[in-house]
Amino acid sequence: MSAASQPQAALELDVFACPLDGVNQIEASAGTGKTWNICALYVRLLLEKDLGADEILVVTFTKAATAELHERIRGRLAQLAHALDTGDDGGDPFVARLLETTLGEAGALDSETAAKRIRRALRAFDQAAIHTIHAFCQRALQEAPFAAAMPFAFEMQADDAALRFELAADFWRTRVEPMAARWPGFATWLVDSGAGPAALDAQLARRLKKPLAALRWDGVVEPDESAEAAAAECFAEAARMWADEREAIDALLRTAQPVLNQRSHKPDAVADALAAWSAHFAQGNAAAAPPKAALKLTRAALAKATKKGGATPEHPFFDVADALEAAVAAAEAAQRARWLALIADWLDTAPGALAERKRTRRVVSFDDLLANLYHALHAHPWLAETLRARYPAALIDEFQDTDPLQFAIFNRIFAPGGPLFLVGDPKQAIYSFRAADLHTYLAARASASACYTLAVNQRSTPAIVDACNRFFMSNPRAFVLDGLDYYAVRAGTRVRAPFVDGTDPGPAGDFRIWALPGGDGTLLKRDAQAQAAQACAAEIARLMRGAREGHVRLGDTPLSPGDIAVLVQTHRQGSLVKRVLATWGIGSVELAQASVFSTGDAEQLERVLAAIDAPGDLRRLRAALAADWFGLDAGALWRMEQGDGDASREAADSADAMSWVERFSRYRLLWRERGFAVMWRTFTRELRIAERLMAGADGERRVTDINHLAELTQARASAQPGIAPTLRWLAAQRLDGGGEEAQLRLESDRNLVQIVTVHKSKGLEYAVVFCPFLNDGGLREPPASALPDAREYHDDAGDAVLHYGCDDEAAEHAARQALREQAAERARLVYVALTRAVYRCYLVAGPYLSSRSTREARRSVLNWLVAGAGQSFDAWLDEPPDEAALDAAWQALASGPVSVAPLPVPARRERLAAGHDASRTLAARHATRVLRDAWRMASFSSLTASMAREEAGVAVVPDDELRPDHDALAAVAPDGAFAAADTVAVEPPDDDILVFPRGAAAGECLHRLFELSRFTEPDSWHQAALGALHDRPVEAEPELATRLPAMMARLVDDVVRTELVPGMRLADLDPAKRLDEMGFLFPAPSLELGALRRLLVAHGYPDVALDAGMLAGFIKGFIDMIVEHDGRFWIVDWKSNHLGNTPDAYGPRALDVAMADHAYHLQALLYTVALHRYLRGRLPGYDYDTHMAGYLYLFVRGVRPGWRSGGEPAGVHARRPARELVDALDRMMEGGRA
Structure with a gap:
């Protein structure tokens, strides 16, 4: 491709009159209504080309943008349908113009036909082809898997x-x-150079990110x-x-x-x-x-x-x-x-x-979707024809952020006939770090059928539009690269509330340039940035104070903190602004495009996890403890490192170090045995990490980042368990920043001043914008590496090149070209920043000292935009103008809406009083009743326990989050609910299951024990006990913990040898006639809970505390075990409830009380209906009376061969519900009457 060719002349777009064919490129400058015009093109294609909603392909680059386009287009269609039905355009200029052109007298359509097509599109809009680029490629590949050599089923991996x-x-x-x-x-050279598999991985990752870049080896x-x-x-x-x-x-x-x-x-x-x-x-x-x-x-x-x-x-x-x-x-x-x-x-x-x-x-990454479709299109020409027939028209949004591979896909499918509309703004191409390639945009423009511009800015006031025009037209080559020009825009007619600043101290335009001091007063770079941040904070404080007093308003509404944005380029700059604003009493929130892996807390996390991996390595441990997460001072760390000669203190410090070793060793054990999430939760809770960080000015930001990092690490640790792989992954993420999911999250949704990176601000607008750091002239040299590496640049034809083995001359050429491209992107960042403002913009310019010179500041891109006319950029880089010439260029801008003044230095800091961040304090009204969804997923636990929780004011756990019941209700049962009175207190032996820990966790563990146990193989029971303790750990005193496996194995032995009903012992059970944890899910479209209660009582069951409401939804659950004995089926449920220490505590009367107190009979009946339905559908000739034996509720602490009470085996509750009851319940679950 050749980006250097002369671009064809661009016409101002008339979206209602432009031809709907060919390849069309639309340059949509900031604020000119890009989405509005995409909606208009979509409507015209739908009406004039008679295309369905699933035939017009709309592609953008993020899920959020896809959702926005989907809603905007649907809303536009609905609005147009209403206008055609009523004949009223509602005062909307879009509808009015469409009725005048396409649907007017000279148009191609009559209103009736148009209305039919609009209604057809609305009916089918759920199938609208509005996708991200990756989603489109995935759909295309799924429709032609053989052409792409794709598996029919595959797992998508983001990374x-x-x-x-x-x-x-x-x-x-x-x-x-x-x-x-x-x-x-x-070998020695490899070690000295730091080479390893990671270096190979980095080379491959870069190659895969730029698959069409030319590899040059001519210097090798x-x-x-x-x-x-x-x-x-x-x-x-x-x-x-x-x-x-x-x-x-x-x-x-x-x-x-x-x-x-x-x-x-x-x-x-x-x-x-x-x-x-x-x-x-x-x-x-x-x-x-x-x-x-x-x-x-x-x-x-x-x-x-x-x-x-x-x-x-x-x-x-x-x-x-x-x-x-x-x-x-x-x-x-x-x-x-x-x-x-x-x-x-x-x-x-x-x-x-x-x-x-x-x-x-059978794994596919997001990048594979693009590469596979690209190769399939080139290997099978018919595939392009198929996709072109499937999507007769396409609109590509944010086209300036595309890369050569993406454009090659769309070009292959749609060129040259189209219609294909490529919509974007090359002046806002700021995502090169994501492989976006501006040269692709320029090359596409050279081959387009027609090029258009959008020239009406509907975002900003005329003053801001005029100022930006003057600023970017000062230098004909403002954007450095050939072929990228600035077209003047004009302010639109958008009606907006006026900005009133009644406390403004003096006459100044709405585009305010603050100049840093020069000459002998020139500040060091860090001091200049600090002064700029202070000036912005002071002005924001003035605006907020005036807003509270009603003097600073947007129309009649006081200016709010959320209307103000401070734009920064790096997370470090954002942190500086946040700290300075805090000293003025101004709350703020950061919105950044940066990766959470680039934060200081990511580095601290890596050190901490490395120490957990090797807790005995005191160097790693001390490096971790140096983090401010732990609150240790330098003295303590120094003494741990060196000792200070005081024997008693050294002994104490040594003991302290060992306590940290022991603590980190425990965290390592937790990680290995129970996973990262459990370890992390324990680590942060015990060491009070969040509480300590929240005490700082940026506490919300840091706690948000740490939780975000932990979430990403947990996801990775789940996908590939093990400490070492997780540490390798974390190190790699810190190098390359991770993907979209790693972008910094919003730490607060309160109405605060917005600190936004320029990258994140793209597409947003703010009433007042501050740009304190755009004068930064530092350009990054290629990172130094001991290993020979490729130089990345674009050649004279605009093609991407990875050049290995450069000689000195080629390396210098590549480095200079890389600097040009970096500076060009910096100019585009300036454009994005300055075009975010609606009413007012503050810009800091001027010199600073770096390496005892102002050269870096003087050659900044900001200065180039104002004073670079008539110079080549290479000459500018080598010898920028002196301070006097630059100052004169800036002063020349000062007229009309643009003012230039010295950077204000606040005489004193006047903190805003509490309450200035919000006009008033709001409080939610207290809820006086509990609202329940009629439709829900229900289980035995939710039908019983959730009612008690709600009455107690405890939040209900959604049923789709519930695990199998497993005695979970024990955690919320009333005191004494499980206790049966023993006439004589008996102390059980230390190794008896009666001393096994109690509670929900213990119930989970014992259920897992029986699930893992092979009843006919006694040698397996000890291993089953160890497995259950690993999978479902319980808390126990150390001396008890060592006895648990033997205790549990003895429990299995007791239970399986006990004759539960005449002629049936689990030890004699054929393993093939046993089914564990059978899940069930059946509809209950209209189950009246009051009627259910009455039915149970009528059949002799105790009443259950259920509401009189209606359940509409599903009932789900898990049956602990189903066994077949003598051709009949039993439901077996394990209960770990501790009812006492004697056989009578587990006798028939005590078990009846326990079953009634906890509504276990309702659980048993639900299980019976589930098994009844299952057998009815699976067992030929099934009959309830013949095949259903009943249910066995085994209170296992009391089940043992020698224990009987009232002539029955202790701990065994056996019952067979009447067929009439089961049939009535079955009908009731189906929505009928009992």
């Missing part, structure tokens, strides 16, 4: 990092390690096989000579001092060089480059340092040092060439290997 790393580790093991074994010097050469040996030989020769001649060399150089340059080779420098050589040879690493200080003693360095007319000192070692420097450089070049050869092989094979591994595992 394929784990698979990539796995592949990188395999390549490292099979390719890199053998080469390192062959070349020991290469074959490694010199002899270089390593030559360097070792040269090192050995130099070391021998140094050992023999060091003293002579020292004496020679002392004698030569008069002829040597006294800056570079003064006596101290020479002494340092001698020491450096000695240390270098002592180290014995032939592959290591000689220290910089040592290189002063090469022949070339000494010749350069010799004064004119003097004799250069001569010694053979100086020649050998020259040779050694060259030999080590050659060996280094050979190692770099070996690495680049491996990288070339890796990038050639890894994408295919990764795709194959994903196919094998």
